[in-house]
């Protein structure tokens with residue numbers, strides 16, 4: 413298998429950081445052609461650092477990376493030619509209009525003048541911005557701005573697209589719309605690497621890597637990651653809540669629990685053994701049970717488990 417994006421033992425130490433602190437710690441990455449690959453992790457995980465290195469904006473302290481076989485350090489011009497990059501901080505010019513921004517990105521990316529109009533019209537339709545061509549980008553809504561930034565990153569028909577938190581700070585409707593746009597980009601054969609802090613978005617990707625404190629903790633298809641977990645989930649809703657919490661704390665086979673909305677998600681070793689115990693204990697304590705059932709493992713559960721494990725090991 414030849415990978416479109418391949419990184420080996422990438423590490424990054426920023427000069428202003430503590431001596432032994434690494435923003436990226438020996439990260440490996442393999443992205444196959446045509447994938448929608450998600451990089452999921454919280455604030456400060458190292459997502460931007462990794463994407464900056466891959467996009468040739470910054471050099472790693474050690475390690476290597478190739479995009480479509482081109483080395484990010486030695487062949488950065490070749491890499492840039494086939495790459496679209498949407499940085500986390502705004503890449504747009506606030507005082508330029510939608511049309512002017514697109515034209516600007518077309519020019520700096522060497523899109524020939526005779527092809528520009530067609531390409532810009534296509535992207536305006538794609539991002540549904542056709543009616544807003546004269547609006548300054550500073551006056552666009554957050555979601556529209558992200559869509560324009562995506563259109564600008566696509567202007568030269570890149571084969572590889574790197575997107576750094578394209579949906580952060582965007583309303584839920586625009587978030588969905590952006591993911592629909594990404595699905596269309598994938599259909600056109602582009603390989604997409606996207607970072608996100610949102611676990612629900614990770615579930616939309618074909619492959620996901622969880623990153624935290626500069627380390628890759630796990631990689632795989634979301635459904636495969638769930639299968640690798642050494643626990644299952646039981647969901648319980650019961651009143652009073654303090655009784656529920658006390659029972660969750662004391663019942664054998666409950667490894668940990670967390671509150672989500674008005675219910676608890678229990679990580680358990682064996683749901684069939686634990687559920688009757690919980691039922692029993694709650695009834696003995698006089699609690700009213702409205703939900704007690706097995707539930708699917710979510711990316712959020714995977715993530716919390718891995719981060720806790722990383723903490724214990726540290």
Ligand SMILES: Nc1ncnc2c1ncn2[C@@H]1O[C@H](COP(=O)(O)OP(=O)(O)OP(=O)(O)O)[C@@H](O)[C@H]1O
Nearest residue numbers: 426428429435453454455456457458459460461462
């Ligand atoms: N220019 C810099 N100088 C010093 N430290 C930095 C610099 N940029 C990032 N860091 C540190 O490196 C680590 C990784 O940061 P990075 O921005 O890559 O994380 P991130 O996953 O993109 O986070 P976020 O979700 O907040 O964007 C953090 O501890 C951060 O504080």
Ligand SMILES: [Mg+2]
Nearest residue numbers: 459460461500
């Ligand atoms: Mg970032």
